[in-house]
Amino acid sequence: xxxxxxxxxxxxxxxxxxxxxxxxxxxxxxxxxxxxxxxxxxxxxxxxxxxxxxxxxxxxxxxxxxxxxxxxxxxxxxxxxxxxxxxxxxxxxxxxxxxxxxxxxxxxxxxxxxxxxxxxxxxxxxxxxxxxxxxxxxxxxxxxxxxxxxxxxxxxxxxxxxxxxxxxxxxxxxxxxxxxxxxxxxxxxxxxxxxxxxxxxxxxxxxxxxxxxxxxxxxxxxxxxxxxxxxxxxxxxxxxxxxxxxxxxxxxxxxxxxxxxxxxxxxxxxxxxxxxxxxxxxxxxxxxxxxxxxxxxxxxxxxxxxxxxxxxxxxxxxxxxxxxxxxxxxxxxxxxxxxxxxxxxxxxxxxxxxxxxxxxxxxxxxxxxxxxxxxxxxxxxxxxxxxxxxxxxxxxxxx
Amino acid sequence: xxxxxxxxxxxxxxxxxxxxxxxxxxxxxxxxxxxxxxxxxxxxxxxxxxxxxxxxxxxxxxxxxxxxxxxxxxxxxxxxxxxxxxxxxxxxxxxxxxxxxxxxxxxxxxxxxxxxxxxxxxxxxxxxxxxxxxxxxxxxxxxxxxxxxxxxxxxxxxxxxxxxxxxxxxxxxxxxxxxxxxxxxxxxxxxxxxxxxxxxxxxxxxxxxxxxxxxxxxxxxxxxxxxxxxxxxxxxxxxxxxxxxxxxxxxxxxxxxxxxxxxxxxxxxxxxxxxxxxxxxxxxxxxxxxxxxxxxxxxxxxxxxxxxxxxxxxxxxxxxxxx
Numbered sequence: 049x050x051x052x053x054x055x056x057x058x059x060x061x062x063x064x065x066x067x068x069x070x071x072x073x074x075x076x077x078x079x080x081x082x083x084x085x086x087x088x089x090x091x092x093x094x095x096x097x098x099x100x101x102x103x104x105x106x107x108x109x110x111x112x113x114x115x116x117x118x119x120x121x122x123x124x125x126x127x128x129x130x131x132x133x134x135x136x137x138x139x140x141x142x143x144x145x146x147x148x149x150x151x152x153x154x155x156x157x158x159x160x161x162x163x164x165x166x167x168x169x170x171x172x173x174x175x176x177x178x179x180x181x182x183x184x185x186x187x188x189x190x191x192x193x194x195x196x197x198x199x200x201x202x203x204x205x206x207x208x209x210x211x212x213x214x215x216x217x218x219x220x221x222x223x224x225x226x227x228x229x230x231x232x233x234x235x236x237x238x239x240x241x242x243x244x245x246x247x248x249x250x251x252x253x254x255x256x257x258x259x260x261x262x263x264x265x266x267x268x269x270x271x272x273x274x275x276x277x278x279x280x281x282x283x284x285x286x287x288x289x290x291x292x293x294x295x296x297x298x299x300x301x302x303x304x305x306x307x308x309x310x311x312x313x314x315x316x317x318x319x320x321x322x323x324x325x326x327x328x329x330x331x332x333x334x335x336x337x338x339x340x341x342x343x344x345x346x347x348x349x350x351x352x353x354x355x356x357x358x359x360x361x362x363x364x365x366x367x368x369x370x371x372x373x374x375x376x377x378x379x380x381x382x383x384x385x386x387x388x389x390x391x392x393x394x395x396x397x398x399x400x401x402x403x404x405x406x407x408x409x410x411x412x413x414x415x416x417x418x419x420x421x422x423x424x425x426x427x428x429x430x431x432x433x434x435x436x437x438x439x440x441x442x443x444x445x446x447x
Numbered sequence: 448x449x450x451x452x453x454x455x456x457x458x459x460x461x462x463x464x465x466x467x468x469x470x471x472x473x474x475x476x477x478x479x480x481x482x483x484x485x486x487x488x489x490x491x492x493x494x495x496x497x498x499x500x501x502x503x504x505x506x507x508x509x510x511x512x513x514x515x516x517x518x519x520x521x522x523x524x525x526x527x528x529x530x531x532x533x534x535x536x537x538x539x540x541x542x543x544x545x546x547x548x549x550x551x552x553x554x555x556x557x558x559x560x561x562x563x564x565x566x567x568x569x570x571x572x573x574x575x576x577x578x579x580x581x582x583x584x585x586x587x588x589x590x591x592x593x594x595x596x597x598x599x600x601x602x603x604x605x606x607x608x609x610x611x612x613x614x615x616x617x618x619x620x621x622x623x624x625x626x627x628x629x630x631x632x633x634x635x636x637x638x639x640x641x642x643x644x645x646x647x648x649x650x651x652x653x654x655x656x657x658x659x660x661x662x663x664x665x666x667x668x669x670x671x672x673x674x675x676x677x678x679x680x681x682x683x684x685x686x687x688x689x690x691x692x693x694x695x696x697x698x699x700x701x702x703x704x705x706x707x708x709x710x711x712x713x714x715x716x717x718x719x720x721x722x723x724x725x726x727x728x729x730x731x732x733x734x735x736x737x738x739x740x741x742x743x744x745x746x747x748x749x750x751x752x753x754x755x756x757x758x759x760x761x762x763x764x765x766x767x768x769x770x
Contacts (some may be wrong), residue, residue, distance in 0.1 A: 058553060122528070124728075128688050129583075129585050129686045130585070130682070130686040130688040130689065131688070133682060133684060133686075134682075135728075137683075138477075141473045141474040141477045142477075142725070145654075153687075154584065155583050155584040158584060158587055159584070159684055159686070162587040162588045162683050162684060163683060166683065179495055180584070196504045224577070224582055225577070225582060225583065228577075254575075419634050
C-alpha cells in the first residue's frame with residue numbers, strides 16, 4: 049500500500065525537481081503578464097489578457113519585432129498586491145522576462161512598480177489608475193502607465209458635470225485609495241472651474257459594502273441635484289439594484305455620474321433591464337463607438353473575431369495599447385536592453401485604435417482619455433449604451 | 448547513543464543553506480529565502496499545533512504584525528535592522544499575550560475560531576488604517592538592512608544585496624530554530640506535551656494548563672513575528688494579505704504536510720509546498736487542485752506528514768538490514 053503511494057508521489061517530486069522548460073533556439077522576447085485571472089476580478093483580467101494576446105498573435109504572424117517573436121507569460125495575480133509581487137519576481141528571476149506588462153488594481157500597480165525598479169525591468173501598467181503609481185516620489189525610470197490617472201478621471205468628470213448647471217452636488221465612493229483619490233480630484237476640479245457649486249454630502253461606504261441603503265437614504269435626505277460616484281465594476285451592480293427601488297435615481301433626475309467604468313458594455317450587458325438607464329458613466333472602449341477613428345473600427349472587428357463575440361470587451365484595449373507602446377519602444381531602442389527601452393518610451397507617440405497617444409517624458413504617463421456619455425436604450429442592442437459618446441481628451445488638465 | 452546521533456546535522460544544514468547564493472542563480476536565492484523564512488513561521492506554529500495540541504487558525508496575525516512592525520520602523524522611522532527585527536518579535540509576542548489571554552480560556556474548535564476571529568480583526572485594522580499601514584495598497588519598498596560591511600569580506604563581497612540578506616536570514620532563522628529546539632527540549636516542552644496528551648490529567652497533577660498554554664501561545668506568536676519581520680523585507684513590501692485567514696491556513700498546511708510530530712517537519716512542509724507551488728504554477732493554473740490531491744493522499748497514507756513517511760521508510764530499511 050505504502051509503496052504504491054510512493055509511486056504516486058514520485059512523479060510529482062520529479063516534476064518539482066525538473067527545471068524550467070528548455071529554452072528555444074530562436075529566443076523570443078519574453079513579456080511577463082501579471083493579471084488577476086481568477087476570482088471576481090478575472091471578469092476584467094481575462095479580457096485584458098485577451099487584448100495583449102491579440103496583439104502578440106498579430107505581431108508574430110507578421111514576423112515579430114526586430115526579427116524576434118514576442119512571448120507572453122501570463123500569471124494569476126489574484127487581484128492582490130502580495131501575490132502580484134510574488135509572481136512578478138518569479139517572472140523576472142526564474143523566467144527571465146525582459147519586460148512586465150500588467151496588473152489591474154491600484155494596489156497591485158505600485159507594488160509591482162517597486163519590483164520593476166529594483167530589478168531594472170521596464171513595467172507598463174495598463175489599468176491601475178492611482179496617482180501614486182507615477183507620483184513624484186514614487187516615479188523611477190522603469191515604470192510607465194497607459195491608463196488614465198485618478199486625477200485625470202476625476203477632472204474629466206468635473207468638466208462634464210460643470211455643463212449640467214447643477215448647484216448641490218453629493219459624492220459616494222469607497223473609503224480606500226482609489227475612491228478617495230478620484231473623489232478628491234473631482235471635488236477640487238469642479239470647485240475650481242465652477243465656483244458656485246456646493247458639496248452637500250459625501251458618503252464613504254467601505255470597499256465591497258453589501259448594504260448601501262443607509263448611505264443612499266442619508267444622501268437622499270440632503271437633497272442633492274447631482275451625484276458623483278466611484279463605486280466601480282461589479283460593486284456598482286449591487287449598488288444600483290439597491291438604489292433603484294428607493295427612488296434614488298429619480299430623486300436626482302438621473303444626474304448621476306460614475307467613475308470606474310460603470311457604463312462599460314460588460315456592465316450594462318450584465319445588468320440588462322435592471323440598469324438605471326439615463327445615468328452617466330465611462331468606459332475604456334466601446335464597440336459601438338461610431339465616431340471613432342478609422343483604426344478603431346478595424347481593431348473592433350479583429351477583436352470581435354478573436355474573442356468570438358460581436359460585442360467585444362472594453363478592457364482589451366488597455367493591454368493592446370500597452371503592448372503597442374512596448375513594441376514601438378523596442379523598435380526605437382533597437383533591442384531589448386531595459387535602460388534603452390525605458391529611454392525610448394519617454395515622449396514616445398504612437399497611433400492607437402483611439403488615435404494618437406503620447407507617453408509624457410516628465411511623469412511617464414500616457415495622455416489617455418476615456419469615453420464618457422449618458423446611457424440610453426437603443427433598439428439595436430438588448431442592453432443600454434452611451435449616446436452621444438464623447439472621448440474626453442485629458443491633455444488640458446493632466447497637471 | 449549511536450554514531451549517527453553525533454553527526455552535527457543542524458550545522459551541516461546551515462552550511463548547505465549558506466552555500467545557495469554561490470550557485471550563482473538569483474532565482475535559487477529567492478526561493479531559498481522564501482523557504483527559510485516560512486520554515487520559521489511554520490515551525491513557530493508547530494509549537495502550538497504539534498507540541499501543545501492547540502489548533503490556531505489565526506497564526507498569520509502575529510506574522511503580519513511582525514512584518515508591519517519591522518517595515519514601519521525601518522521605512523518610516525529609519526530604525527536600523529538590529530532594533531527593528533527584535534521589535535517585531537516583541538510586539539507580536541505582546542499581541543499574542545493579549546489575544547492568548549482570551550483564547551486559552553476556550554478549547555478545541557472554539558479556541559480555533561477565536562484565534563481566527565482575532566486575526567481577522569487585526570487584518571481589518573491593517574486594511575483600513577490608511578495613514579499607518581497604507582491600507583489595501585500596503586507598504587511597498589521596505590529598505591534592506593545595511594549590510595555594506597559584508598562587501599568588504601572576501602568571497603561574500605561579490606554577492607548581490609539579496610544574497611547578503613539571504614545569508615543574514617539563514618543565520619537568524621538558524622538561531623531561532625536553535626532557541627525553539629531548546630524550548631521544546633526543556634522541562635517546559637515536556638509540560639506542553641503532557642498538556643497535549645491529556646489536559647485534564649495535567650491539571651490533576653498540578654500543572655496550571657492555561658498559564659503554560661498562554662506561554663506557548665506567546666512564544667509561538669513572537670517567533671512568527673520574527674519570521675514576519677524578515678518576510679516583509681524579503682517581499683519588498685508589507686501587505687494586509689499577510690494577515691488574511693488564507694495565510695493562516697497556508698502555514699497550517701505546511702505544518703501538516705511536513706509532519707507536525709517532528710521538530711523540522713513543518714520546515715520540510717514549507718520547502719516542499721513552496722517549491723511545488725513555484726514549479727506547478729508554471730505549468731497549470733490549477734495549483735490548488737494539485738495541492739488538494741497531494742494533501743488527500745498524504746493524510747490517508749501518511750498521517751505523520753512527509754517527514755513521518757520518510758521516518759517510516761527509514762525504519763523499515765533498518766529492519767530489513769537487520770533481518
